[in-house]
Amino acid sequence: MWQSLPEFGSLVLYAVLISAAYTFAVAVAASRDRLRWLRSARLGAYATSAFVGLGVTMLAYAFVTHDFRLRYVAHYSDRSMSLGYLIAALWGGQDGSLLWWSALLAVYVAICVRWMRGRYRVLQPVVIAVLMAIEGFFAILMLFAANPFQVSLAGAPAEGEGLNPLLQNYWMIVHPPALYTGFVGCSIPFAFAVAALVTGRLHEEWVLAVRKWMLFAWLALTIGNILGMVWAYEELGWGGFWAWDPVENAAALPWFTATAYLHSTMIQERRGMLKIWNVFLIGLTFFLTIFGTFLTRSGLISSVHSFAQSDIGVFFVWFMGLILATTIGLVIWRIPLLRGQGRIETLLSREAAFVLNNWALVGLMLFILTATIFPKLSDWLWRETIVVGPPFFNRWAAPLGLMVFLLMGAAPLFGWRRTSGRTLRKNIVAPAIAMLSVGTLHVILGKGLGYPAFVAKDLTSAGVLGVVTQRLASSAPLITIVLATLNIVVIAQEVLLGLRARLAATAERGAPESLPVAFLRLLGKNRRRYGGYVVHLGITAMFIGFLGTAWSLTREVSLSPGQAVTVGKFTLTYSGPRVCPGSLACSNEENADTTKRMIFADLRVQKGGQSLGRMSPAKFIYNRMPGSPTTEVGLMRGLLSDLYVVVGSANPETKRAEFQIHVNPFVSWIWVGVLILILGTSVSIWPEVSWGALGVWVLARSSLRLEAENRIARGES
């Protein structure tokens, strides 16, 4: 084993810091139009990225070779862990996750610097300087507070402690990298926004530059959050996917501001308005990504997701203060340049709908933020810790979420600047008829089908406000179904209008197109618009998935072998417990796993007299952590409903077991929705430059060079 790996690892972190600081200084100097220095800064940025990459590969090497001299490796891995979990352990704890953040930023930096080649000459030095400042911050953090290469003071143990069993789940291999990709991705738009403010180039240039970066970061944030939901649903075993836990909330906060930005940026692009608001949203989104990491890692608020905590909070507080001060200071300095060129002329315009949507999204974010930190706030203000629970979140977040859903559906009905009453009436007829029909059918047929339009909710507070929120919560199923109809019909209408216009235009030109060709070309020519609509369809599917919780059924039962229970349309018959390894009934794979003791409680499942197979919810007791048994959920997925079973306890002697059985309608629609959303974002993000146009540019440049060389060869001047 390599004797000096810990020292070398720390040395690499120093190299990252020195390289980042050097590149920062050169980039700042390059902003005075020194092109050689800009080239130097670009190379410095690449070098910094390579140093960070070196740090990550060294830590990965320490994990795969079980180098338990490193405190971090000894704490988060052991020899029994598979390669996948050994790599996942890189971000399983605090020190490694900071290095992981730094590594993702290094990848972003390398790609962004390469991408900026030949463009954004004025913005480029400042963009590089800001990115290097962020990279430098994480290097300082690791070197002085959370060094993943620090050795164990007591010497290297013979065996490591192993990764928390809750984290030994395949979703945990992909969830943190996806979420961090989103978090770190917000650094690039932030760097561009600061560059625009510093250089005074506040026209559409930076807005257009960051659009796809923001879209990509937003997509990664969405996927990261959804993967977290899948993990919580499958691993935590309480029957749901979102518990309003502080860490879950912190991960979602930048998503709201990023979504708001993706809409408000269109107003700046088209109308030159909302410049201050857009800079503010970018700054806030980046701030919230750092705040999310701070909340997860500082242990400020207790959370089921806080797998690693320490005293690095003070570093984050200073950094967040710096971000706020920089953004606010620059905005104040540039206010004369940030004044909008236009104004919203009427409420019946797309800009107005987008602004309202922005307010709702930012309002939702502020509500979640305040409620999340309320235990700490109440402690500071009244010396009393008041914890805000899921019922409070649900009561207030649902109406705000439905407001966003309404605006999402209604906004495409309006045109930019203003929509005449006649045009609006014409556009609203079909959605209104559809909403009315679906709403009426839901009220009439919903109850009989098991999906009632109204689900009675308890009064949670006294007064008029309490009654209003109670009524809203009770009617949430009907409202959601009606708004989902609005969204779907408006999108269908938009596509039909586009198709009709294209068919008419091509016929007029004397080159008529068939319907499929016209449809594909319409999508191809307006990727951003129709990609956005596909994203809206995905979000609609997700809303239907969230709505399913209103109709979920939960039952707790104690069963002896042979006894059956019926929940909703499912009948479950308990076969008895099974302890693995060691039982003949266990599979070869289960018998071969000696790292844990697995107690399964097998159930046969039937629906409408038809057998659906066997479910095996279980308790796993890991040899290394016998005091923390994990719950393994029995899950049968379906588009209409999931059957979700948790075993509370199973007595191998009496063979009696306690079960918690949930029937969760439409949960799968959340996962289907995110797939649709990925498709839509990919359509939107796809480069607009055609290969043909690119080829023309390459050809033109080559021809110019060839012509110049020929003239030189011919001796012409």
Next chain:
Amino acid sequence: MNADEWLSKARPYWPVVLLLFVVLSGTLYGIGPALLVGSGGLLVLALVLAWLSLGELTNEEPLSLDEALEMAAPERREQEKASILRGLKDLEQEHRFGKITDAEFAAESSRMRHQAKRLLATWDESAMARRSKVEARLKRYLKSRQAVIRTEAKTSGSDQGQPS
């Protein structure tokens, strides 16, 4: 091609070569050695890049054509033009989709076209002044290249004992 030029041309392919070595060593010897090879490659890459970066700071030669093109940036007015043209395209689409009336379309379209024309006119004026500058620089560049080629041709001619 001299060594410097060769190195410069090969630079974009370094990460690909490194990745190939990592995959090869991983396939032959396992994940541990592959990570070590990767680390070694990244260390060399980082040091070379840092060295090149420092070299640029002390380099006082004027930028070559390629380097200058690498640093080229579009004009702000070019972006404004793109923005107006995009706005016009959106407006036409909104009109085709029936979101705005004919009268609104006519008024807005005329306003934006007027704005685009004004922008193009000011752009042409300023471009004319720079055009002569660019032509003069290009002439100087072609003359200097011509002189270099003549010298090279003479040298190679005299080396081979042939008239140039």
